[in-house]
Amino acid sequence: MSATIIDGKAYAAGLRGRVADAVAALAANGMVPGLAVVLVGEDPASHVYVKNKARQTVEVGMRSFEHRLPASVTETEVLDLVSRLNADPAVDGILVQLPLPLQIDTQKIIEAIDPAKDVDGFHPINAGRLMTGVRGFVSCTPLGCLLLIRSVQPNLAGLDAVVIGRSNIVGKPMAQLLVSQNCTVTIAHSKTRDLKDVCRRADILVAAVGRPEMVRGDWIKPGAIVIDVGINRIPNPDAGEGRTRLIGDVAYGEAAQVASAITPVPGGVGPMTIACLLRNTLEAACLRRGLPMPALDAAA
């Protein structure tokens, strides 16, 4: 058997198109949503993401505000910028790119963001809303994963889901979303005993560990849906000295022989993260203006 490849790139393009239509309708009434991105330091991978985000923000018709700060910036300076963005009426969404340099208390920055502009869904208010089933902003990567899962299996009730990874950014909100879809959810992590056997029970397996190709073909239940959140950059000497390529947390070739559907890396979850960020920014813009959020996706 060979799995259906879940084309996140195509799904994300469609979602961005629906966001763009809704943005055009707002803009026709003089309301242009704005997304502010704060990037601290010089990490080259972060720069690439931030550039892609800025380009796609403009492509859907929103305003993009980029703030680049040196790695040596103080916590107070970042807090001051966040409070200016909170107060700026042109800014609907704020994203502070993580990770931040060590001298900055990340949690303090996250909690300084106005929850109404927290389009990353990292503020404890939004995390708590997700936990308690109240409408709020949901982290972009887990939201994108759920949309991809539902694109191949709309009704998830009663399915066994295993999420490998327990971060606040991916693992925990992913598990919460799957619970809200009536899955039976296990959160596995580095201390989980018999991880392979735990994974083999999963109808839906989400891998978000950051370890290249850790999940092998024989960890997967035949017919499972496999979502690979891993973005691991490894050396690719075939392409030349110093070149790299991206691989996931799942051994794709093996897994595709066993799963019913699987996301590739790249072209799977990554593009959905940015599309969901734009979706959340549109939602923030609508909420702030007392307008209804247009229906864009099955999981809205």
Ligand SMILES: Nc1nc(=O)c2c([nH]1)NC[C@@H]1CN(c3ccc(C(=O)N[C@@H](CCC(=O)O)C(=O)O)cc3)C=[N+]21
């Ligand atoms: N506050 C915050 N929010 C984030 O959402 C956030 C962050 N910080 N820090 C960094 C991570 C990483 N991240 C990605 C987004 C898109 C791709 C993406 O589009 N990847 C493409 C490949 C891109 C390439 O080729 O390099 C793909 O998977 O097809 C990857 C990674 C968001 N993050």
